Amino acid sequence: xxxxxxxxxxxxxxxxxxxxxxxxxxxxxxxxxxxxxxxxxxxxxxxxxxxxxxxxxxxxxxxxxxxxxxxxxxxxxxxxxxxxxxxxxxxxxxxxxxxxxxxxxxxxxxxxxxxxxxxxxxxxxxxxxxxxx
Numbered sequence: 648x649x650x651x652x653x654x655x656x657x658x659x660x661x662x663x664x665x666x667x668x669x670x671x672x673x674x675x676x677x678x679x680x681x682x683x684x685x686x687x688x689x690x691x692x693x694x695x696x697x698x699x700x701x702x703x704x705x706x707x708x709x710x711x712x713x714x715x716x717x718x719x720x721x722x723x724x725x726x727x728x729x730x731x732x733x734x735x736x737x738x739x740x741x742x743x744x745x746x747x748x749x750x751x752x753x754x755x756x757x758x759x760x761x762x763x764x765x766x767x768x769x770x771x772x773x774x775x776x777x778x779x780x
Contacts, residue, residue: 654686659697662686663704667711677708 654662662685670677679701683693694701766772 653688653692653696656697656700659686659700660703663700663707667704667707671711677704677711679704 659682662682666677666681666685669675670681679693680690682704683690686693
């Protein structure tokens with residue numbers, strides 16, 4: 648069994664920069680796990696072999712957060728714009744809540760239907776219809 652060669656520090660730093668860049672574009676939180684997946688390295692191996700790069704990555708995360716907070720602080724200066732943004736966000740969340748409620752309702756109906764089919768197939772008599780009489 649041959650051991651696979653670990654990536655160099657430069658390759659790991661490049662993968663970290665790519666993960667940070669993707670997170671900035673998509674708005675998703677960058678993680679060490681994403682770097683590990685990109686490099687196809689297990690978590691313990693990564694932490695054992697690249698502790699200094701993990702520190703560098705965490706520092707980059709803090710710098711990104713500080714930059715975003717600086718930008719967000721500028722937007723907060725205009726109360727009308729902040730209020731409009733919050734109203735849009737609130738409306739989006741209400742829409743999502745309605746969608747999820749409908750999805751849950753539909754799943755509940757599907758579950759009841761499937762359960763009745765399984766019971767009918769197995770020859771199980773449900774007590775629910777007897778109670779209604």
